[in-house]
Amino acid sequence: MSQATQQKIPGPNHPITVEVNPARVLVKLGDTVIADTTRAQVLRESTYPAVQYIPREDVDFAALARTEHHTYCPYKGNAAYYTLTSAGSAGDNAVWTYEEPYDAVSPIKDHVAFYADRVSIEELPA
Numbered sequence: 001m002s003q004a005t006q007q008k009i010p011g012p013n014h015p016i017t018v019e020v021n022p023a024r025v026l027v028k029l030g031d032t033v034i035a036d037t038t039r040a041q042v043l044r045e046s047t048y049p050a051v052q053y054i055p056r057e058d059v060d061f062a063a064l065a066r067t068e069h070h071t072y073c074p075y076k077g078n079a080a081y082y083t084l085t086s087a088g089s090a091g092d093n094a095v096w097t098y099e100e101p102y103d104a105v106s107p108i109k110d111h112v113a114f115y116a117d118r119v120s121i122e123e124l125p126a
Contacts, residue, residue: 008074008075009075018041018053019042021040021041023123023124024037024124025037025038025052029118032063033060035060039055045075051113052114052121053112054112054113063084064085067081067082067092079097080099081097095114
């Protein structure tokens with residue numbers, strides 16, 4: 001593995017946890033529901049805000065278009081991105097996924113996440 005893609009293991013200086021969210025999570029762009037799940041994973045990483053990772057099966061992929069954009073995280077792996085194409089505009093690359101995440105965050109495999117400043121993400125009683 002090259003140094004640029006070497007995995008860093010989360011530790012005391014960069015903790016990462018992934019837990020099942022017991023709430024129902026609803027993601028909307030305007031009035032359009034993009035995702036609705038009771039199976040979200042919450043990823044908490046270091047000092048960043050918590051992120052809801054939604055199972056792909058609970059996302060309306062007709063409202064998304066894959067982009068060419070990719071990023072790399074030494075703690076999670078390579079991320080691929082989508083743009084929301086439904087009513088309203090969330091901008092490019094508003095959705096991301098780790099298709100082959102590192103073992104430390106393997107529960108987010110087959111899940112997507114949304115930038116909270118581009119969509120509405122609600123947690124409701126399950």
